[in-house]
């Protein structure tokens with residue numbers, strides 16, 4: 513049907529063609545503003561006209577990446593950048609259930625758990641979890657120090673051996689975290705203290721109730737510290753799971769365990785590390801690598 517006849521049929525009389533409106537231009541990628549929020553609806557009333565007109569959004573839309581879930585056993589290259597490859601190795605059921613049950617109840621009952629006081633902008637706050645530290649050198653983060661402690665619980669020595677065999681690394685230190693319930697958490701951070709050396713391997717063994725371990729990629733300088741558009745990952749850490757973070761993971765990513773809205777039972781997390789004593793001119797205090 514011709515355009516003229518169609519208008520007649522719809523409107524019952526010959527209607528005038530609508531005045532042509534200038535077409536909104538599609539923004540080019542160079543007009544994308546980093547850190548911009550998606551533009552809201554852009555229809556408004558022009559000042560001198562009584563009709564609605566399309567107003568070009570000032571900022572272009574950017575997709576917020578969907579969070580990916582990593583839950584299957586395997587090795588994952590989570591990013592490649594100028595600092596190198598960031599890698600995760602996930603081994604659910606690394607400890608068989610009965611061994612994991614036994615280790616969990618023993619560590620929960622027998623480790624010297626305490627609540628540490630940290631400092632942010634000069635203000636003291638209690639960490640929302642309990643911790644203890646094993647290693648020949650003290651461990652300082654958030655402006656407070658955990659003293660050196662060479663009294664390794666025998667079970668921790670056994671667990672360290674099996675984790676070393678699996679990872680091919682030698683660890684001389686261990687930070688233990690106890691999340692008592694769903695309200696306990698650890699905020700966004702990287703394990704990138706100078707004493708850990710460049711590109712540290714961190715092996716994390718989880719026992720007890722499942723908690724979600726989240727990772728987010730650090731933003732480039734032009735994002736001004738805004739993580740909105742950065743990649744995000746979720747790794748459910750179940751009873752007996754071993755997670756190994758390697759390569760540039762600490763340099764290029766942050767991780768956290770958030771509080772949860774649903775009830776959670778206690779969870780023990782052991783993060784094996786290698787610390788370099790500043791007093792020894794950055795030489796590692798490590799034992800020989802494990803035999804395979």
Ligand SMILES: O=C(O)CCC(=O)C(=O)O
Pocket residue numbers: 687689698703716725749767768769781783
């Ligand atoms: O509990 C966890 O899985 C993470 C612990 C952690 O991020 C840390 O000790 O630095």
